[in-house]
Amino acid sequence: MVYPVHYSPFTVHWFMCLILFAHQAHRNYPLILAANRDEAYARPAAPAAFWDDHPQIYGGRDLEKGGTWLGLTRCGRMAAVTNYRNRNAGRTAPLSRGALVSGFLTSDSDTETYLERVKAQGGQYNGFILIAGDLEALYWLSNRGPGVARIPPGVHGLSNHLLNTPWPKIKRSKQAMEALLLSIEEMPDNAHPSSPTLLPGGEGRFAAQMDCHPFMQNSISAGEAELAAKLFELLSDRSEAPDDELPDTGVGLQRERELSPIFINGDRYGTRASTVMLVDKDGDVLYIERGFGAGGKPLGEVATRFRLENLTSSTMPGDQAAVRA
Template identity: 45%
Template sequence: MCLILFVYKFHPRYKLILAANRDEYYNRPSTPAQWWENNPSLLAGKDLKAGGTWMGITKNGKIAAVTNYRGTEPLREDALSRGTLVSQYLLSEVSPGKYLENLCSKGSDYNGFNVIMGDMDNLYYYSNMKRNEKNSGISCLKPGIYGLSNAFLDTPWPKIVRGKQMLEQHVLNHPEVPVETIFSILNDREIAPDDKLPDTGVGIEIERVLSPLFIKTPEYGTRSSTVVLVDNDNHVTFVEHSFVPPAKNHYEFTIK
């Protein structure tokens, strides 16, 4: 997952509105979102190479998503798969706070990542990349509008600023949340001006290509967009538009 926009306990009808794009190499094998055969309480896609997932939700209300952290540090070949962070939490009986406390001591086993993890009571953010001595731990999120890409939560990259603005304009002030409007936000392909681009060590040309909310290159890009709505009665609407391979999936259930 490379873009997550979400409204948390900040809408009159919905306790969570989440919109996400998964960016990945087109040739990496995966399955679209579905109830896992061996764990039918988990709704998520699956990375068939490493066995984890990029985002998922369970019938008892646990939810999690991960993004890679894109920085100048070289990637470790022996690092553990970041997608397993999501699946391990969702399949566990551990609370999100306890899971993240345990993860803090193991963060160095992975390349840079961000995770959003929680349940219907609390939502947390954690990154294994230390920002500074004052902001190096687990954050329990307050009600608000958030954006996460391949840097720290709410880092003002153009796609985050633009995505949050569009979410506020078209979603936050409407009693009914139009799912197709959220998908149109996730499909935004505006390239940011050079003077607004971050410098993550990949060069200006690649920074341009990676700057839109929706990414498309010959070998890498947005493979799926997902919208998750959880209303105040804990009714979940989970809609996924997959592009590689093409498919649409719609699930609804009530958290127990």
């Protein structure tokens, strides 16, 4: 399956414009992630799936360069990338930023070693912000920032600037996720029903790819469905920020307005995929991706469940985990 391609002369690629995640901030979920991938519609991409050439990797794929914007392995390695937006964002660089994610997911190096190696080669990429790690420890690096840094537990947001830069969409989405985590703090442990629960907004399609464990086949708990639906609602916010709150990244006021919503609704460029990823304390992953075309037209949904391998108790938050600002 390949999302339909619409030709456009728009050639500056601003992929994965929002990554919102709660890292060890809820007792039942060591990782909750909600993300929008924003890109020119002319750039071909495949929706989330296990990769034929690297079956340990699950994620979407850029069909132009072969990398990805967000991915997870069966062993729990996770990485995601955004670009750093400024007036020079479209300059030619020898290496693809999408390869930073796939490179980490296929690497045997520990996270810090990999990121230090990337840091040394940072001048060969256009501006990027890379998140990488596992359930126990996440790190971030930008070739426009100070260096490799560990991400503390809590709710974090990333767009096209450094981690937690207080752009309007980051402030709004972080506040929404923090409130959501508080509302589900007493959610009971997941109990998987015998039949799937359709998520609102999925256009009646639930293309399940339940993997490996019979007790997880064709199942999504009511609690998971509610949490995922609220995260997708957050990701669908198309409201523009007021002019006096917009950043100045050198692209002009009108473009800043167009890029300010959480969900970007354009004709040549916009939100191509919305992703919700839930990893619970048992290492069960629920990964849901919705694809969109020009004007925000829904193109379909895939939902996959699988269990992470080789987990240890050190990767899980304690019972005292709480939302941290």
